[in-house]
Amino acid sequence: MVEVQDRLIRCFASVFPDLPEGQIRSASVETVPKWDSLAAVTLVAVLQEEFEVEIDLGDLPELTSFDAVLRYLSSHGLSPNGHK
Amino acid sequence: MCALVKLIDALEILKHPRSDNAPAFRLGLACGFTPLHFETFLRAHLSQRFPGKRVHLDTGLFGDLIGNVERLARAPEETLMVVIEWQDLDPRLGIRSLGGWRTTDLQDIVTSVDQAIARLQGSLSQASDSLPICISAPTLPLPPLFMTSPRQASSCELQIRQLVASFVSSIAEEPGIRVLSSQQLDELSPLGDRLDVRSEVQSGFPYRLAHASTLAEIVATLVEPSTPKKALITDLDDTLWAGILGEAGPEGISWSLDQHSQLHGIYQQFLESLASVGILIGVASKNERQLVDRAFERTDLRVSTEDIYPVEAHWSRKSDSVGRILRVWNIGADAVVFLDDSPMEVAEVKEAFPKMECLVFPTGDYKAFWTLLKHLRQAFGKSVVNEEDLIRMKSIRDAETFHSVADGSDSLDDFLQTAAASMQVQFTRDGRDGRAFELLNKTNQFNLNGRRLTKAEWSAYFEDPAAFLMTVTYEDKYGPLGKIAAVLGRSDDKTVQIDFWVMSCRAFSRRIEHQTLRQIFEKFEAEDVHFDYQSTARNAPLQEFLAGLLGTPVLPGYSLSMAKFSSKPFELFQHVEEIVHG
DSSP, X not given: XXXXXXXXXXXXXXXXXXXXXXXXXXXXXXXXXXOOHHHHHHHHHHHHHHHTOOOOGGGGGGOOBHHHHHHHXXXXXXXXXXXX | OOOOOOHHHHHHHHTSOOOTTSOEEEEEEEESSOOHHHHHHXXXXXXXXXXXXXXXXXXXXXXXXXXXXXXXXXXXXXXXXXXXXXXXXXXXXXXXXXXXXXXXXXXXXXXXHHHHHHHHHHHXXXXXXXXXXXXXXXXXXXXXXXXXXXXXXXXXXXXXXXXXXXXXXXXXXXXXXEEOOHHHHHHHSOGGGSBOHHHHHHHSOOBOHHHHHHHHHHHHHHHSOOOOOOEEEEOTBTTTBBSOHHHHOTTTOBOSTXXXXXXXXXXXHHHHHHHHTTOEEEEEEESOHHHHHHHHTOTTOSSOGGGEEEEEEESSOHHHHHXXXXXXXXXXXXXXXXXXXXXXXXXXXXXXXXXXXXXXXXXXXXXXXXXXXXXXXXXXXXXXXXXXXXXXXXXXXXXXXXXXXXXXXSOHHHHHHTSOOEEEEEEESOOOXXXXXXXXXXXXXXXXXXXXXXXXXXXXXXXXXXEEEEEEEEEETTEEEEEEEEEEEEEETTEEEEEEEEEOGGGTTSOHHXXXXXXXXXXXXXXXXEEOOOXXXXXXXXXXXXXXXXXXXXXXXXXEEHHHHHTSOOOOOOEEEEEOOX
């Protein structure tokens, strides 16, 4: 799971460039002011590209924190090394 | 081209913002869809093409392409990018509208597309007067709304495609408008992999990421094209033709289908095409000159020997030949491509001229040859061909004659007196002069300060009612040089401020610069002319000219009085005609 987490951190860092790396694991809609609808759509696109998964924008309400995204990816068949 | 940039890479590029002090580049992005990730890719690609600038993108309203074009054309943009998709021409050609796909609706869609195109064309023509425009015609597949099987084109589909093709071919003729090549896009982004139905339906963004990235990269190159190369130096044996001239003789070399050497014929035809748009072609060959001259007498050559100059044919090193050719052309190695079938010769020239692009001619390798031709077209591609392009080679040949006669004359005065020189000067307050704009942005040696202007800055300059553009066109008995000088300045009560002054290096040694200055003094009845002079690494000829007038080293803030100018003992022999229209 470590590799998935590292790749996920890179995704978050690219979408939220002002977020210090140490705060990425605890990031959520509540703690990151720039996590608006545009950022959410961009994050989904980056995740789809990085992990080669299809994410329905209808699932956006689930994807409200780093942990939630990690759980979502796991539940959609992503193995710890990041492959399906 | 096209090292595919992923969205995460594009975001990484944009994570490093430019300093607030960096000059801004403003682009208006007009499209009818949510630009979303396309905007991100475009900003990233433009940031790479403008490394010293802050890229600022303005966008418009969803679903209103034509309105966006009209609004952004009025905004302070430097360039307008227009990305058209089918739904912009009629919403029924998209998948977010449910306007009806009945057979009876189709002819109405065709009519509606025709009307939308007419309005768009009018808006673009008007906007192109004030800023450069780049256009991408629809890139997505049409939805399956036609009654025929997808394997069979329907009449309505063909009518719609014809309307668009007719529109873009017409708009591409407008000066200042560049149209994206659909063939280039097709090569890099397969049609079936472009539309993202889910994204289009859920967010109004119609592109798959790979297509958005590729499209953004290509349109970014339209916004800021690379500077085209100016000249090509070619080898002869197994390059311009198949065979070794020294062994086979002039009749034994070939470039035809029946002799299995067609690629060399295609290459000759390609060189002729380059020459026809002003690209200089020279030859560097290890051969007997007499044999080469005989080979060039063959009437079936596909490139005219009039288009090839100079020809260096002897047994000296190739790099020596290349050096001599560069001196005749008076251009830098970085503006030249060298082609030879021998990797060793290519390496030798590359070592002597590291900035020159040196390529091995792939004799007998059809695929590599095709790739080479496409690469050369990329390197030499230009948007417009002007009058100066068409006379460049003749002008260089004439200059050789000019200098050899001048060198043999007793004095420059004696020589210039018999040169039968004539100058056409034009003063205008209208900035629509593509040649003057080009001269300003590419001339280095006779350049007042080395400053360049964007199209928008150029247009803005003429908003000052005191601003003027002076251009100079020159000809003497050794041939025409075309429009070779441009001055941008402002006049006010017997004082002229010259902000820009450039002159082609082909026009040196003719006292054209002296006559130009005299015309400015006379036109504005000026008592003083002030120059926005700055020393640059390459403007020594300009510095020498100004210093010669003043009699002291030239410094920023240089100015010259009419009295001082008139006291200089030089004679001008040109016949001057002022063009008053425009």
